Amino acid sequence: MADARADLDEILKDAHLPALMAALVHMTGDTGWIRAEWAPTYNPFERTDIGLSEEVQARIKQEAKAAIQAHLDGRPVQLREPDAGTLRRMIDFVAGAPIPEGYADFLTDELALAGKSSKDPQFDQPRLKEAARKLNVLVIGAGMSGLLTGIRLSQAGVPFEIVDKNPDVGGTWFENTYPGCRVDNSNHMYSYSFEPNHFWPQHFSTQPVLLSYFQGIADKYGLRKHIRFETTVESLAWDEGRAVWRIELRGKDGRRETVEARAVVTAVGQLNRPKMPEIEGMETFSGPAFHSAEWRHDVDLRGKRVAVIGTGASAYQFVPEIAPQVGALKVFQRTPPWGLPASHYHEDVPEGMKWLLEHVPFYDKWYRFWLFWMVTDGFLPMVKADPAWTGPPQAVGPDNAMLRELCVQSITAQVGDRPDLLAKVIPDYPIGGKRAVLDNGVWLAALKRPNVELVTDQIARITPKGVVTADGTEHEVDVIIYGTGFQASNFLSTLKVKGRGGRDLHEAWGGDARAYLGITVPGFPNFFILYGPNTNIVVNGSIIFFSECAVRYVVGCLRLLAETGARALEPRREVHDAFNAKVDEANKGWAWGSPHVSSWYKNALGRVSQNWPFGLIDYWRATLAPNPDDYVLERAPETVA
DSSP states (O other), rough: OOOTTHHHHHHHTTOOHHHHHHHHHHHHGGGGGHHHHHHHOOOBTTTOOOSHHHHHHHHHHHHHHHHHHHTTTTTSSSSSSOOOHHHHHHHHHHTTTTOOEEOOOOOOOOOOOOOTTTTTTOOOOOHHHHHHTOOEEEOOSSSSHHHHHHHHHHHHHOOOOEEEESSSSHHHHHHOOOOTBBOOTTTTTSOOSSOTTTTSSSSSSSSHHHHHHHHHHHHHHOOOEEEEEEEEEEEEEEETTTTTTEEEEEESSSSSEEEEEEEEOOOOOOOSSSSSOOOOOOGGSSSEEEEGGGGTTTTTOOOOEEOOOOOSSSHHHHHHTTTTTTTEEEEEEESSSEEOOOOTOOOOOOOOHHHHHSSSTTTHHHHHHHHHHHTTSSSSSGGGGOTTOOHHHOOOSHHHOOOHHHHHHHHHHHHOOOOHHHHHHHHHOOTSSSSEEEEESHHHHHHSSSTTTEESSEEEEOSSSSEEEHHHHHOEEEEEOOOBOOOOOOTTTTOOOGGGGGOHHHHHHOOOOOOOTTBTTTTTTTTTESSSSSOOOOOSSSSHHHHHHHHHHHHHHHHHHHOOOOOOEEEEHHHHHHHHHHHHHHHBBBGGGTOOOTTTTTTTTBBBBBBOOOOOOHHHHHTSOGGGGGGEEEEEOOOOO
């Protein structure tokens, strides 16, 4: 029982009232909490503005205080599972407007008020349980998606092993340790839906906190006993006669071993292979030089002259951290990033909020629902291309132009006193064309420091002393840091995969990775990709949501094998091709598909190979369960007596 002496007046100052009112419907059984006159009207750029007067909010808090105190004194929850009509009213209320009809089942499933969802493995029948025990799976990667896969396979009763090149779990949160590294998706949503953390220290937590979360998940679910650390996958080959994958592993000591698995799940991520630029003379620089993803903590930057090449998401985070320490900092920028205003980006989660999440039944679910809905598909129209748009190419439609103007106003308010800088930090491409970042003012404040210079001249070459730009200036520095991103479009580039008939996966792709639903590939049976081609999201939601959907689908494919007795499955070529044609056509209709924009969303052939061009609801529906008609099921050959 929570502390009955808790100072509820102070705690309720930190409440998200619409989520709290929905929770109070559960606690009291009274739907009067979601009356029409208390319905919120949200301001997308001011998260604390819910459109209710101070007087109305004060009244709500006083009535809530009494209800919460009654619960602390022992009154049980009155309405654990509202009927469909009441639940729909609650969803509409917290969303701030009636949700589209087709979203009801999707959002109800995400809420998971009864603690169950469609993402839970369904291997309950004795026959399926027996079949599951014969399906051994190798998972490559122990980051967010790999751990999730291990949890779901364990729940399904499917034997599995995970291999990871690192000495611990965490994936990108283990590898990226640069100063200021943090998530840019709200932590109450960037966490497994079934494993909320009510005590996130900040709304957007830092790398050590995120690593600790995933380490704790591995411990809680007993996953470490299934993981081979410091182990790399040298090759994978499909044995057609026996319908198994033969995987060659290399351990820390260099010893090689071949293991077999009925199925393989790759969970290696997209943003884990640093991309170095191609600049003449890079190898000649006499000082320390490193990529931000491979941060040299042994290099003392204090008082040094430092060059940062690149202004992507990582530089956006580490430049403000190192700027006060270095003697002089030169930031070399090719194109500026768009910053979306988020004043709470570095703010702590208030203690009252933590208390409510932990002690008020269902508050955590409704608060997460609000976060989820606000960034689900409601933001998508802002980056949708309007075919009738006749405005400038810096926008792709009227909504996109409006968003651009709001962001320009925010930037101008910060650097309007520096016209020399203002001209350099307003992008000339549409918002959504490249990855946007969250702006709480620290990036532009760093660029305004007297010891920081933003250089937009093209880099010509690197010399032993520093960086030479196209105008002939040699910028002498002591250290070079490359913030030049990752090889995102080179999917599975470190893996040598040979499928049916010995066909090489990368030869089959020809530099243009494609997969059905981003997960399965024709000719590569029982081979599943997580965070695969066209499953990245730009402005709508958390990648953990996509991973949970994809893992549900993978487990569903394993269930299909168990149900049918088939020994292998792969997508039909025509299904795969039709899906990808639909994706390509749809991607043209978004800011990131604009022919005027180049970004890591596009591969070397110019195709958008990263992004999902539909709503989250569409991926949720597509991955509910595999359609057997989409697959070729291979049965074991009959033996002749």
